[in-house]
Amino acid sequence: MKGEMSVSRFLDRLKDVTAVNSEKLAFFNSRCGGDADERLTYGELSRWSDALAAYLVDTAPAGKPVVIYGHKSPLMLVGFIAAAKAGLTYAPVDIAYPADRVNDILTQIDHPLVISLADEGFAGDESLAASVVGAEAVQTAIAAGRSVGRERWIDGDTPFYLLFTSGSTGRPKGVQMPSRCVDAFMDYFTGLFPVREDGVSFNRVPYTFDVSLFDIIAGLARGYTLFALESEDEQSMRAAFDALAVSGLTTWISTPSFIEMCLADPAFNEELLPRLDNIILCGEVFRNATALKLIERFPAARILNTYGPTETQAVTDIVVDEALATEVNPLPVGYLGGAVAAIVRDPETGAVLPQGEVGEIYLAGDTVSAGYWARPDLTEAVFSEIEGEDGAPVRCYKTGDKGYLDGEGRLFCLGRLDFQVKLNGFRVELADVEQALVRVPVVGEAVVLAAERDGKVSHLVAHVRLADPAVPGDFATSRSIKAALKELVPEYMVPKKIVYHDEFALNVNGKIDRKALA
Numbered sequence: 001m002k003g004e005m006s007v008s009r010f011l012d013r014l015k016d017v018t019a020v021n022s023e024k025l026a027f028f029n030s031r032c033g034g035d036a037d038e039r040l041t042y043g044e045l046s047r048w049s050d051a052l053a054a055y056l057v058d059t060a061p062a063g064k065p066v067v068i069y070g071h072k073s074p075l076m077l078v079g080f081i082a083a084a085k086a087g088l089t090y091a092p093v094d095i096a097y098p099a100d101r102v103n104d105i106l107t108q109i110d111h112p113l114v115i116s117l118a119d120e121g122f123a124g125d126e127s128l129a130a131s132v133v134g135a136e137a138v139q140t141a142i143a144a145g146r147s148v149g150r151e152r153w154i155d156g157d158t159p160f161y162l163l164f165t166s167g168s169t170g171r172p173k174g175v176q177m178p179s180r181c182v183d184a185f186m187d188y189f190t191g192l193f194p195v196r197e198d199g200v201s202f203n204r205v206p207y208t209f210d211v212s213l214f215d216i217i218a219g220l221a222r223g224y225t226l227f228a229l230e231s232e233d234e235q236s237m238r239a240a241f242d243a244l245a246v247s248g249l250t251t252w253i254s255t256p257s258f259i260e261m262c263l264a265d266p267a268f269n270e271e272l273l274p275r276l277d278n279i280i281l282c283g284e285v286f287r288n289a290t291a292l293k294l295i296e297r298f299p300a301a302r303i304l305n306t307y308g309p310t311e312t313q314a315v316t317d318i319v320v321d322e323a324l325a326t327e328v329n330p331l332p333v334g335y336l337g338g339a340v341a342a343i344v345r346d347p348e349t350g351a352v353l354p355q356g357e358v359g360e361i362y363l364a365g366d367t368v369s370a371g372y373w374a375r376p377d378l379t380e381a382v383f384s385e386i387e388g389e390d391g392a393p394v395r396c397y398k399t400g401d402k403g404y405l406d407g408e409g410r411l412f413c414l415g416r417l418d419f420q421v422k423l424n425g426f427r428v429e430l431a432d433v434e435q436a437l438v439r440v441p442v443v444g445e446a447v448v449l450a451a452e453r454d455g456k457v458s459h460l461v462a463h464v465r466l467a468d469p470a471v472p473g474d475f476a477t478s479r480s481i482k483a484a485l486k487e488l489v490p491e492y493m494v495p496k497k498i499v500y501h502d503e504f505a506l507n508v509n510g511k512i513d514r515k516a517l518a
């Protein structure tokens with residue numbers, strides 16, 4: 001499927017932007033002031049990714065995704081683009097992942113090449129990789145200055161990226177996004193990025209989160225400069241604000257939770273970010289109260305609520321102004337962007353429901369993923385082909401989200417039908433945390449529930465039956481369980497609270513009675 005529907009269109013856009021101004025910054029992070037290595041021009045991105053692509057063609061196992069390990073450094077972006085130019089898929093892995101999760105991903109891909117760009121070194125087991133190469137090898141490859149022909153460029157059905165999300169089986173599952181889909185969402189996303197010479201977008205979320213593709217794709221295609229916070233500046237609000245103040249940011253992209261955290265400080269306002277005129281929020285419920293506060297602090301900015309799972313990319317958007325935030329609660333997640341249609345079905349019977357009725361949201365169209373890496377069983381359970389208006393097959397994803405479409409064509413998302421939740425923007429399968437908990441030796445059985453405040457998940461609570469009744473369910477035990485869990489799952493998945501039970505009550509079906517626990 002060469003030509004029109006290929007990611008080469010994205011790579012071509014990047015080439016056009018570079019041709020206009022190769023000295024323009026494509027990326028910088030908050031460490032940049034003190035360190036010139038933390039910035040990257042469009043010209044460098046182009047030349048360096050060409051050179052690294054040539055190296056990847058020689059060294060990476062054919063047909064396997066290249067794991068790119070690190071956080072927010074210029075070479076991460078170079079790595080993603082280099083993989084695409086080499087005709088390979090990139091699979092980002094963040095330094096926040098514990099070794100166990102990194103190893104699981106390596107096992108699933110089966111001995112990939114790993115490019116490790118983390119200052120701290122690679123957390124995974126090197127024997128599970130074909131090889132692990134560091135920043136030095138990348139620099140050497142870049143210095144060699146080679147390049148690859150565009151016939152190598154990624155295309156058609158080859159996934160552009162593979163993102164591992166929380167999986168209900170207790171293992172992360174890899175969502176594959178074919179190259180042809182990337183051009184489809186590039187067309188949609190660029191419409192959300194105003195045309196401007198001096199655009200700077202907030203490359204805030206980790207590269208393992210699909211929301212990061214907003215500015216990797218649309219930001220770069222529009223010639224924006226991507227600005228990121230280095231990990232230490234993410235830890236301190238003061239440091240983050242200092243960095244934001246000199247960032248020149250024009251487009252904000254984050255989860256509602258992150259902007260809520262910022263809003264807690266009155267200094268987060270248009271004086272801090274005088275150029276900010278576009279705020280894109282995605283990934284979880286955007287509350288009306290947050291919207292109203294945001295409108296007050298940034299009266300000149302356009303605020304967008306957007307929605308979409310990793311399996312389809314963001315597919316809706318809507319401008320949230322004072323009238324909408326005052327009159328419509330909960331806020332709609334938006335109008336469909338065009339590449340994808342929403343179908344609402346009865347969760348029990350699968351029958352298509354009329355407009356206005358609440359059911360399960362299915363998304364069908366051009367940006368629906370090819371499915372999960374090496375998991376045909378999981379893929380088959382939620383992906384299907386349906387007949388499009390012109391009779392041609394259209395790929396469809398069963399989201400597990402509850403919602404409806406209103407008379408104006410606005411989609412509303414009312415939460416999940418299953419045990420997947422959003423915590424501070426991170427997607428968490430409660431079963432995933434449960435599986436990890438029972439791997440901690442003192443834990444016999446575990447049920448994890450999400451505690452809510454104001455209609456939003458505030459923290460996780462683990463209900464635990466200890467394996468040995470002689471072990472006390474006290475503070476010290478909780479501390480040791482949490483410490484053990486941190487080695488198995490990312491920190492955001494560690495429950496804040498642990499409640500101990502001698503045994504769990506069962507419901508009529510003989511399952512643990514989750515409702516009673518809640």
Ligand code: AMP
Pocket residue numbers: 165210211281282283284285286305306307308309310311333399401413415416422426427
């Ligand atoms: P992820 O795959 O991490 O992007 O998570 C996707 C899920 O997050 C969706 O299936 C929804 O349950 C939820 N979600 C994403 N965006 C929104 C939004 N704007 N409002 C409410 N829920 C959202």
